[in-house]
Amino acid sequence: MKGLLVFASIMLFLLCILVISIPLGAEPKTDATVTATKACMSFPEPIFDFGFVYQGEDVTHAFKFQNVGESTLKISRVQASCGCSKAEASDTEIAPGAFGQIGVTFRTGGFIGQQTKIIHVNSNDPINPTIDLQLKGEVKIEVEVKPLTLSFENVSKHEQVTKQFEIIQRGEQKLIIDKVTTDKEYLKIDSVEKREQWGKNVYSVKVTLDxxxxxxxxxxxxxxxxxxERRKTILVGVQGRILGDIKLxxxxxxxxxxAGTKKASSVVISTKGDNFEVLRVENNIKYLSAEVITLEKFKKYMIDFSVAPEVPPGPIRGNVKIYTNCPGETELTVHIFGRVVEKTTE
Structure with missing residues (x-):
């Protein structure tokens, strides 16, 4: 019984010490209390719906925000989700209670339909160090071009080839084509024909490679x-390759x-047309030599590439020019992508 009284007295003494050590009115610190003393970025409207625009028009918007914290807000990075959009902050340091904005420009060229672009904003806000802003809406087109590029791939020299593209009205304004021109004298506009489809104008344009x-x-x-007004000039690309009489x-x-290997590789040049000759080879690649070997005079030659014996390990790269006396095909290029490696010993 005496032992129990001693134990109870000790516990009462410790409890009194604990009560005295806690200041009156003191409250434990919470996350909210800590956050209030830091920077805090607040966007009232982090999403902007621009409705619709026509392709080629720029969409611009300023996302406004406030530093509702008690420390200076520092913006470390503003990045758009794609290269089609540009975003930047009005200021990188915002005082407590002050306002700022993130300016965004979306270039709509090449885009069609519903679009959503994200802008990432990084700051020293401890709760939201990265905030994503959203720019969304529809990009409409007034005209559609099919295809966007005419391809004349592997056309034989002296061959005449005709291709066609269409320009289709998609907007409400009636499409009228005034003129069609090319930047090459050997690209000819054969015809421009108009027809109506579902109340819209459609133009078919035939182009001939001479x-x-x-x-x-x-x-x-x-x-x-x-x-x-928005598409006064429509550009249609042309690309391809015309195969000559000379074949590489x-x-x-x-x-x-x-290392120490002499023979590297070779290419063969031949013709399916008139006779020709390889006049010279222009080679400025260090440690690489090029020798012309006649396989069939006036018809077939081989360019033999060799590596110098003293070449150190490493890349051997560059372009070699081959000059001929064939009209229209006087210069050919061979691209070299080689490497010399350490010789292994067994």
């Missing part, structure tokens, strides 16, 4: 002038050889 087109890669454009077995050489 037989006098030079051998090599083809890049051009077709300009279509219209009555539309390959335009790119890849090799991976041990």
């Amino acid at each position: 037989s006098n087109a030079p051998a090599g890669y083809l890049q051009g454009r077709i300009d279509v002038s219209t009555n539309l 077995s390959r335009e790119r050489i890849d090799f991976n050889v041990p």
Whole structure:
């Protein structure tokens, strides 16, 4: 019994000490209390619906925000989800209670239909270090081009080829094509025909690649002038390749050889037309030599590539030019992508 009284006295003494050590009116700190002393970024409207615009028009908007915290808000990064949009902050440091804005521009060229673009905003807000803003709406088109690019791939020299594209009215304004031109004398506009489809104008344009087109890669454009305010000029791309009389077995050489190996690779040049000759080879690639070997005079040649014996391990890259006396095909290019590696010892 005496022991119990002693134990009870000790516990009462400890309880009194604990009560005295807690200040009157003191409250435990909560997350909300800590947050209030920090920066806090607040966007009243983090989503902006721009409704609809026509393709080619820019959408601009300013997302307004306030620092509702008690410390300076520091914006470290503002990044749009794609390169079609540009976003930047009005200021990178916002005082407590002050306002700022994130300016956004969405370039709609090349986009059709419903679009949603996200803007990521990073700051020193401890609760929301990254806030995502949203720009959404519909991009409409006044005209549709099918296809956007005319392709003349692997057309033989002296061959005449005709392609066609359509320009289709999608908006309410009646589409009228005033003029169609090309930037190449060997690209001819054969015809521009109009028809009506479901109350909309549709134009079919036929383009011919003339037989006098030079051998090599083809890049051009077709300009279509219209009555539309937003699309006064419609551009249609032209690309392709015209195959000449001279055939190069390959335009790119890849090799991976041990140090000390001489032979690297080779290409063969031949013709299916008139006789020709390889006049010279222009090679400025260090440690690589090119030798012309006649396989069949005036018809077939081989360019033999060799690596110098003293070449150190590493890449061997560059372009080699081959010059001929064939009209329209006087210069050919071989792309070299090689590597010399350490010789292994067994």
